[in-house]
Amino acid sequence: MLDVLGNLERSHTCGELRETHVGERVVLMGWVAKKRDFGILTFIDLRDRDGITQIVLNEEDAGDAHAKAKSLRGEFVVAVKGAVVEREGTHNPKIATGDIEVHADEILILNDAKVPPFQLEVAGSENLAAEDTRLKYRYLDLRRPQLQNNIRVRAKAVAKIREYFDNRGFIEIETPILLKSTPEGARDFIVPSRIHTGKFFALPQSPQILKQLTMISGFDKYYQIARCFRDEDLRADRQPEFTQLDMEMSFVNREQVYREMEGMFNHVLRLIDVELPAEWPRMTHVEAIRRYGSDKPDLRFEMELKDLSPELKETDFAPFADTLAKGGEIKCIVVKGKANYSRKQLDELQEFVKRYGAGALAWIKDSAPGQKDERGLAYEAGSGMAAITTTSLKALDVELIQNLVNKAGAKPGDAVLIVAGRKSVVAAALGALRNEVARRENLIDRNAYKPLIVTEFPMFEHDEATDRYDAAHHPFTSPMDEDLDLFKTAVENDAEHHLLGQVRAKAYDAVINGYECAGGSIRIHQKDIQALNFKALGLSPEKARERFGFFLDALEYGTPPHGGFAAGIERTCMILCGTENIRDVMAFPKTASAQDLMMDSPGDVDSSQLGELGIKVVE
RNA sequence: GGAGUCGUAGUUCAGUUGGUUAGAACGCCAGCCUGUCACGUUGGAGGUCGCGGGUUCGAGCCCCGUCGGCUCCGCCA
Numbered sequence: 001m002l003d004v005l006g007n008l009e010r011s012h013t014c015g016e017l018r019e020t021h022v023g024e025r026v027v028l029m030g031w032v033a034k035k036r037d038f039g040i041l042t043f044i045d046l047r048d049r050d051g052i053t054q055i056v057l058n059e060e061d062a063g064d065a066h067a068k069a070k071s072l073r074g075e076f077v078v079a080v081k082g083a084v085v086e087r088e089g090t091h092n093p094k095i096a097t098g099d100i101e102v103h104a105d106e107i108l109i110l111n112d113a114k115v116p117p118f119q120l121e122v123a124g125s126e127n128l129a130a131e132d133t134r135l136k137y138r139y140l141d142l143r144r145p146q147l148q149n150n151i152r153v154r155a156k157a158v159a160k161i162r163e164y165f166d167n168r169g170f171i172e173i174e175t176p177i178l179l180k181s182t183p184e185g186a187r188d189f190i191v192p193s194r195i196h197t198g199k200f201f202a203l204p205q206s207p208q209i210l211k212q213l214t215m216i217s218g219f220d221k222y223y224q225i226a227r228c229f230r231d232e233d234l235r236a237d238r239q240p241e242f243t244q245l246d247m248e249m250s251f252v253n254r255e256q257v258y259r260e261m262e263g264m265f266n267h268v269l270r271l272i273d274v275e276l277p278a279e280w281p282r283m284t285h286v287e288a289i290r291r292y293g294s295d296k297p298d299l300r301f302e303m304e305l306k307d308l309s310p311e312l313k314e315t316d317f318a319p320f321a322d323t324l325a326k327g328g329e330i331k332c333i334v335v336k337g338k339a340n341y342s343r344k345q346l347d348e349l350q351e352f353v354k355r356y357g358a359g360a361l362a363w364i365k366d367s368a369p370g371q372k373d374e375r376g377l378a379y380e381a382g383s384g385m386a387a388i389t390t391t392s393l394k395a396l397d398v399e400l401i402q403n404l405v406n407k408a409g410a411k412p413g414d415a416v417l418i419v420a421g422r423k424s425v426v427a428a429a430l431g432a433l434r435n436e437v438a439r440r441e442n443l444i445d446r447n448a449y450k451p452l453i454v455t456e457f458p459m460f461e462h463d464e465a466t467d468r469y470d471a472a473h474h475p476f477t478s479p480m481d482e483d484l485d486l487f488k489t490a491v492e493n494d495a496e497h498h499l500l501g502q503v504r505a506k507a508y509d510a511v512i513n514g515y516e517c518a519g520g521s522i523r524i525h526q527k528d529i530q531a532l533n534f535k536a537l538g539l540s541p542e543k544a545r546e547r548f549g550f551f552l553d554a555l556e557y558g559t560p561p562h563g564g565f566a567a568g569i570e571r572t573c574m575i576l577c578g579t580e581n582i583r584d585v586m587a588f589p590k591t592a593s594a595q596d597l598m599m600d601s602p603g604d605v606d607s608s609q610l611g612e613l614g615i616k617v618v619e
Numbered sequence: 620g621g622a623g624u625c626g627u628a629g630u631u632c633a634g635u636u637g638g639u640u641a642g643a644a645c646g647c648c649a650g651c652c653u654g655u656c657a658c659g660u661u662g663g664a665g666g667u668c669g670c671g672g673g674u675u676c677g678a679g680c681c682c683c684g685u686c687g688g689c690u691c692c693g694c695c696a
Contacts, residue, residue: 034656034657036654036655036656036658037652037655037658038652038653038654038658038659039651039652039653040652040653041652041653041655042655043654043655043656043658045656052656054655054656056654056655058653059653060653073647074646074647087654088654089654090655090656092655092656094656095656098656115629115646115647116630116646117629117630118629118630118631118646119629119630119631119645121657127630127632127645128631129629129630129631130625130626130630130631130688130689131688131689132626132688132689133629133630135688182696184696185695185696186695186696187694187695205695205696206696208696230695231695232694232695233693233694233695234695235690235691235695236689236690236691238695352691355622355623355691355692356692357692432691461696470696471696472696473696474696475696476696477696537696581689591687591688591689592688592689592690593687593688595687597687597688
């Protein structure tokens with residue numbers, strides 16, 4: 001028979017008691033984490049969100065309580081009354097409360113519990129139960145201290161963000177979840193309207209237009225912790241619903257927005273005792289792609305991309321010559337001390353870069369003097385030149401290979417990994433390879449936090465399939481003042497349309513440790529430039545009006561210059577928690593196929609519900 | 620839409636070249652135990668080898684399909 005809680009009040013948490021409490025009478029409540037039964041002496045590890053306290057029951061001192069304790073099982077919910085006692089020579093340094101224990105004289109069993117489907121307390125996090133099992137019983141998985149901590153860090157981070165913006169005069173404004181679908185960007189989640197049968201709301205991909213409207217409304221500084229929805233395939237750092245810090249401010253230039261990004265992240269990172277520089281390094285998008293092959297470079301390690309195209313201009317090695325003839329490029333990274341990469345390892349890395357469209361991975365192993373040379377190119381130790389071995393580049397002559405090694409900046413003992421192809425492919429492949437090699441070779445300092453603001457993103461992306469230019473950020477992003485003439489020329493002359501690819505936007509990202517944590521832009525606030533932009537995107541005035549009419553109207557009633565950014569709460573928390581998985585920082589995440597294994601959603605609905613909505617499901 | 624990988628007891632895993640009754644650890648159940656904290660100890664229960672089909676005298680193992688988890692490419696203004 002279970003006990004009732006009645007008026008009993010908890011006096012302390014299970015992580016709270018120390019030697020200073022010795023002698024006090026306490027009431028603890030929590031879950032049975034472990035029972036160790038010695039006949040007439042029984043130990044209970046009592047767990048709550050704060051920690052674990054050892055409860056001792058002795059049959060001689062408290063017969064009834066001891067008898068009750070014997071019936072306890074894992075995850076039973078109990079209240080314990082007793083006295084705090086210093087341990088006699090058996091302190092447990094592994095737990096915060098290990099200097100004391102509670103000698104119980106009364107136990108209330110507040111609830112029993114089924115045997116959990118997996119063990120909550122396992123030594124070493126390496127052999128956790130399979131993730132689908134844990135997702136089905138997410139409420140149990142969340143009892144694990146690790147997830148408890150992550151969710152609490154997240155709560156603190158959100159509180160810090162609110163504190164930051166509130167202190168700086170920003171106004172938190174909630175915007176609707178039921179919006180109108182706009183066909184640009186990600187796939188919308190849509191919600192049928194009952195009252196207007198056949199019409200649909202869309203859930204926000206972000207509150208983009210609404211936050212701009214708050215600027216037109218004159219709030220000047222807006223922010224919101226906003227839930228966003230995108231019906232796209234998932235990744236380790238992507239879920240269909242996620243949370244953004246969304247902010248916007250009026251009468252500002254880019255630097256002023258950067259200051260708020262820096263200020264906010266710096267404020268939040270102090271939660272984990274990390275002090276980032278007041279002003280973060282800046283890097284243009286062009287430079288980031290050139291040096292790191294990525295618009296979100298991880299600066300915790302070096303290994304920059306080096307361009308070997310000039311050295312190979314004269315080569316008759318067909319793969320390289322063809323690449324250069326087609327306007328492509330040949331770049332490399334240098335992996336320090338890895339001239340001993342095996343053929344198998346290099347093959348793996350080749351498979352890796354092929355995923356990004358690279359045709360092959362070429363390599364040079366700059367062997368240290370004395371090391372064996374596969375190619376019979378004998379350089380003597382001490383001659384100032386190292387032996388170079390290369391399997392894939394046998395066609396190149398020795399002198400050229402030495403040139404490449406010099407250009408790459410490789411030292412004896414290093415491996416040079418080379419990719420040739422279209423510029424976008426080379427950047428993607430080598431950028432990803434750089435991260436992969438760093439991960440494999442343990443080049444990443446786990447205690448380092450390297451922030452960066454990437455600036456001057458391109459305004460448009462060329463879609464090869466349709467030969468159209470799409471907004472790289474979103475259709476309200478302002479071009480850079482310097483590129484305004486170029487922009488106008490490209491839009492107004494059909495023959496110059498391709499120049500759109502060169503127009504830079506006042507768009508920027510905040511990057512920490514290779515994660516895009518925030519992104520934003522200065523917006524277009526003048527209607528003629530907005531009209532030009534729609535034209536550039538191939539949107540007729542009629543189409544633009546159909547989709548964004550209310551917004552175009554609003555732009556005509558005195559829109560202030562404005563800009564802002566949105567920051568991914570989950571990605572920020574991933575950095576705070578040191579995890580690479582978004583599910584670790586969400587209480588109730590979905591699987592890679594966008595299902596909730598606990599609720600078993602999405603699910604069927606009643607046919608009468610569908611009827612009311614005028615919806616029929618076709619097989 | 621595509622690729623890789625995994626799926627065996629409640630959990631984590633092992634399972635040889637296709638061969639008799641599919642094992643271990645932890646957990647669970649019962650007994651014993653006064654200082655444990657990964658308690659110890661004795662005994663016990665527990666299996667649709669993800670699912671379906673095929674090959675074979677015989678399939679956890681081979682083949683085909685399918686479902687699910689994870690990761691990646693495409694996608695994510």
